[in-house]
Amino acid sequence: MHAVAADGVWKYFGDYPALRGAKLEVAKGSCTALIGRNGAGKTTLLRILARLSKPTKGEVHIDGRIGYLGHGIGVYDDLSAFENLTLFGRLAGVANPNQSAEAALERVGLTRVKEGLAREFSRGMRQRLAIARAFLHDPELLLLDEPFTSLDDRAIDVLQKLLSEALARGSTIIMSTHQIREAMELATDVALLERGRMIYAGPRTTEMLLDPGYLYRTYAESPPESKG
Amino acid sequence: MAAIAVAGKDLRTEWRTRESLNSAVSFALVILVLFSFAFDLDRDEKLAISGGLLWLVYAFAGALIVNRSFAREVPNDCLEVLISSARGWAIFLGKSVACFVLLMVVELISLPIFGLFYNIHWTGSLLALLLVMALSTWGVTVVGTALSAITVNVRLRELMLPVLLYPLMIPLLIGAMEMTTGLLNGNAVLSDIRLLIVYDVMFTAIALYLIEFILVI
Numbered sequence: 203m204h205a206v207a208a209d210g211v212w213k214y215f216g217d218y219p220a221l222r223g224a225k226l227e228v229a230k231g232s233c234t235a236l237i238g239r240n241g242a243g244k245t246t247l248l249r250i251l252a253r254l255s256k257p258t259k260g261e262v263h264i265d266g267r268i269g270y271l272g273h274g275i276g277v278y279d280d281l282s283a284f285e286n287l288t289l290f291g292r293l294a295g296v297a298n299p300n301q302s303a304e305a306a307l308e309r310v311g312l313t314r315v316k317e318g319l320a321r322e323f324s325r326g327m328r329q330r331l332a333i334a335r336a337f338l339h340d341p342e343l344l345l346l347d348e349p350f351t352s353l354d355d356r357a358i359d360v361l362q363k364l365l366s367e368a369l370a371r372g373s374t375i376i377m378s379t380h381q382i383r384e385a386m387e388l389a390t391d392v393a394l395l396e397r398g399r400m401i402y403a404g405p406r407t408t409e410m411l412l413d414p415g416y417l418y419r420t421y422a423e424s425p426p427e428s429k430g
Numbered sequence: 431m432a433a434i435a436v437a438g439k440d441l442r443t444e445w446r447t448r449e450s451l452n453s454a455v456s457f458a459l460v461i462l463v464l465f466s467f468a469f470d471l472d473r474d475e476k477l478a479i480s481g482g483l484l485w486l487v488y489a490f491a492g493a494l495i496v497n498r499s500f501a502r503e504v505p506n507d508c509l510e511v512l513i514s515s516a517r518g519w520a521i522f523l524g525k526s527v528a529c530f531v532l533l534m535v536v537e538l539i540s541l542p543i544f545g546l547f548y549n550i551h552w553t554g555s556l557l558a559l560l561l562v563m564a565l566s567t568w569g570v571t572v573v574g575t576a577l578s579a580i581t582v583n584v585r586l587r588e589l590m591l592p593v594l595l596y597p598l599m600i601p602l603l604i605g606a607m608e609m610t611t612g613l614l615n616g617n618a619v620l621s622d623i624r625l626l627i628v629y630d631v632m633f634t635a636i637a638l639y640l641i642e643f644i645l646v647i
Contacts, residue, residue, distance in 0.1 A: 252514045253646060254510055268514060270510070270514040272510050274507020274508070274510060274511075275507070276511035277506055278506070278508060280446045281439065281442065285439075285442070289438075290515055292431060292432065292434075292435035293435055293436070293515040293516040293520075295431070
């Protein structure tokens with residue numbers, strides 16, 4: 203059974219095709235690293251899977267509740283940390299939003315400042331609040347767009363811990379990333395996008411784990427501009 | 431439930447920042463006070479223009495309020511997270527309710543000031559007046575909130591929204607102005623309220639149907 207099944211997905215921005223018939227099937231409980239160079243279509247595909255954007259053509263099927271962590275922090279500056287989380291708990295239909303918010307704040311180490319407005323937080327604290335928001339409702343499918351980019355060390359630790367717990371719980375994870383080495387350690391599967399086309403989608407092999415450049419050398423037309 | 435959560439969130443953040451409420455209340459009061467000094471009208475003339483004046487002020491104040499409705503979601507990419515967390519119709523309904531409450535507050539603050547400066551007794555038909563205000567305000571906010579969603583990513587959204595909003599509000603404003611003038615003159619025909627009801631039902635249904643296409647493109 204697939205948590206995500208996308209077939210023949212095209213997305214045009216004006217005349218420019220950001221996705222060209224991309225196909226992706228993600229098994230439940232797996233962790234897929236979505237890899238590709240800048241402009242390959244990673245964010246576009248994740249936004250379509252998160253129902254933030256409609257494909258121009260193609261079919262997308264999603265099974266389960268979604269937790270989404272995009273480029274933006276996605277928390278309200280004029281609400282407290284606790285209010286932010288109870289709001290998203292209510293939106294997600296969590297049975298006891300207050301209790302879930304308390305637990306989420308505890309997990310990311312923000313209990314002490316739970317009544318503080320998000321605008322008064324440091325960048326690292328806001329990042330942890332955003333992570334708590336994405337994991338708050340124990341989503342079956344986590345869609346993470348370059349989640350480790352610009353995180354501080356503590357937020358990276360928190361995110362890695364929550365990702366491991368989510369995988370152990372049976373959640374499915376799809377994360378786009380440029381940090382190939384770190385992603386390969388966590389990933390069970392890999393999807394490589396190039397210029398909107400899915401040129402590899404399958405299990406993460408030992409070669410990929412040992413050699414971050416292997417994927418690009420084997421499947422991509424040209425090597426990446428920068429290695430993670 | 432999600433709609434209530436969105437409405438509660440918008441009202442709470444507005445209460446803390448007062449970014450649209452302060453400007454809308456100030457605008458409404460300044461215009462009402464200035465007009466009272468600008469024109470030397472007798473009592474009959476004041477009564478004749480009362481509905482028109484009130485609803486012009488409310489329509490402009492309403493534009494200030496609905497302009498912030500979806501714009502509030504732009505910082506930190508909150509709109510993305512909101513759309514991924516709740517259905518479009520719930521977001522729209524919650525935001526419409528929040529705008530409705532805020533515009534009603536503006537109207538209820540400015541109505542006594544209007545009565546005072548124009549020497550018009552508005553308390554005689556208070557319930558009917560409140561009904562007309564509520565129906566007309568819902569029409570303004572439901573159309574305004576939908577347009578706020580359409581223009582949220584437009585570069586000149588503060589200019590675009592009024593340009594789109596006012597023409598769509600013409601039938602509603604005509605009905606509201608006539609009803610309000612009639613009520614303040616003591617000769618209103620309540621059956622005219624059907625126009626407001628039809629407008630509200632029609633635009634609420636259209637907006638609820640289209641909002642998913644507007645938000646997810």
